[in-house]
């Protein structure tokens with residue numbers, strides 16, 4: 123059974139609240155440098171290259187602790203090994219995901235974007251794609267606010283252009299345009315997670 127379908131369809135707290143606001147110690151970090159599987163494979167020759175600079179507690183001693191497998195669905199199924207670091211001071215554990223994996227969507231962003239653009243053979247069930255489309259049609263308030271208060275002029279301009287009532291889709295378009303990004307969703311999703319840990323684009 124698709125674990126996504128087993129989850130309740132509405133609410134989706136993790137779309138609007140952050141890890142910090144849920145009081146979690148440790149969690150998921152996204153490495154924004156890693157936008158493709160080939161970059162990930164090169165990084166994994168030395169998994170320590172994924173080491174975060176510092177823990178949220180301020181400690182800079184993070185030890186390589188574990189490896190986990192992430193399965194991303196597509197026509198076949200891609201298994202990506204991700205690394206987990208442990209903070210020497212507060213014992214928080216940080217799982218570092220490459221940016222091309224869409225956190226919580228069980229796919230790579232490439233597959234998500236291809237499915238959303240209505241290609242001939244979408245690699246996701248129609249119902250899943252409809253749910254993604256519905257999320258992109260929702261107001262992006264928390265995300266827009268995160269950009270507006272980031273302290274970065276380009277991000278603030280994007281936020282003002284979209285406005286508080288703008289949708290997640292509109293925000294993704296505006297961000298990709300402002301940053302000349304090749305991918306519409308992956309870089310913004312990673313950025314939002316960095317600005318407000320746990321905050322999801324979709």
Ligand SMILES: [Zn+2]
Pocket residue numbers: 177178179180181209210211212213214
């Ligand atoms: Zn720590």
